[in-house]
Structures are given as C-alpha cells and as structure tokens.
Amino acid sequence: LQMKLTARYKERFRRTLHKHQGKAVGFRSDEVRIPGGKMAKREYLTHPGAVGVLAFATPDKILLVKQFRYPVGEFTYEIPAGKLAPGEDPLACVKRELEEEAGYRARRIRKMIAFWPTAAFSDEVIHVYVADKLTKTEVNPDEDEFLELVTVSPARLEKLIKTGKIRDSKTIIAYLSWKSFRP
Numbered sequence: 001l002q003m004k005l006t007a008r009y010k011e012r013f014r015r016t017l018h019k020h021q022g023k024a025v026g027f028r029s030d031e032v033r034i035p036g037g038k039m040a041k042r043e044y045l046t047h048p049g050a051v052g053v054l055a056f057a058t059p060d061k062i063l064l065v066k067q068f069r070y071p072v073g074e075f076t077y078e079i080p081a082g083k084l085a086p087g088e089d090p091l092a093c094v095k096r097e098l099e100e101e102a103g104y105r106a107r108r109i110r111k112m113i114a115f116w117p118t119a120a121f122s123d124e125v126i127h128v129y130v131a132d133k134l135t136k137t138e139v140n141p142d143e144d145e146f147l148e149l150v151t152v153s154p155a156r157l158e159k160l161i162k163t164g165k166i167r168d169s170k171t172i173i174a175y176l177s178w179k180s181f182r183p
Helices: 091-103 154-162 169-180
Strands: 012-021 026-033 039-046 050-058 061-069 076-077 080-084 104-115 124-134 147-153
Touching: 012 039, 012 104, 050 091, 050 104, 050 169, 061 091, 061 154, 076 169, 080 091, 091 104, 104 169, 124 169, 147 154, 154 169
Parallel strands: 050 124
Antiparallel strands: 012 026, 026 039, 050 061, 050 080, 061 076, 061 147, 104 124
C-alpha cells in the first residue's frame, strides 16, 4: 500500500484551545494549520487504549458479557474487554480483563489485530486477542460494572452480528478477524 498523499497534506498542531480529562476519556480542542496555510479546529476524545478478547470456553463456545451501556441506552453483548491503565502492556491488560469480567485464565492468548474504532474523533486504539485453553477462576468486575456472562457458538455469534443484535465494533471486528485469519 503506497500512500499518495505527501507531508504537504499533513495537518500541523499549533496550540490546544481546550482540554478536559474525565475518568474514562478526555476531550481536546486543538488549533491546527491545514494544507494551504489556513487554521482549523480539531475536536476529539483522548483515550489510553483498550483491549478485547475473543475467548473460547470450549472449541465451540465463545464467552460474551451482557451489560447495559448508558450512551446507547441498551443492553449489549460484547467480548470481555477493558481500558488500559497508564503504561500498561496490552497483553497484561487482556489477561486481567478476561479474569475480572469472565472469571477465566487462558493458557494460550494470541494477538489478532489492533484498530482505531473512531479515528475521526478519537485517538483510542483497541488491541484484540483470541484466547483458548481456559481455566475457570472467579469473576471480579469493577464496582460499577454489572455483567452477565453468556456463551454462544461461533455460528450463533455470526447470526447475532448479521441480524444487528450485536453492533459493538470490537466484538464484530474480533469475530470477523478470527474467522478470516484463523489457520
């Protein structure tokens, strides 16, 4: 893949106009110099990054967590996932989140893909893993997380995606990456 755009099309940071840091995300409004020399404003969310794991309890059962997501006002089905702590290695984070949210440890974890879920307005990167050879431990969610663990077959997960019952991007990308890239 060869990029046709050159450095002359790159936007250049000039100054931060506004900055706010919340518990989960931050917000920035920056002034940038755009090609041609004019100034423009870029508003975006800052995020430390996250992980997600397509975890197989058995070769034909995938772990999902059901939880209420306030921004969309619905219960969602998602792969176990979580936010990176500052400076945390994504692999360490995925191990922690799999145990906290699903109550499992994995003897085998492999990275599949990393992606920007919303590059137009956030700097978040999600690292997606696949895990199997699981051992049951104890669920230990964060105090503000209320999760229900469910298992589905790969075929059922695909049907839930195709019918729009699952619209979570990391879950869709995790499943489709596994389906496309598995040996």
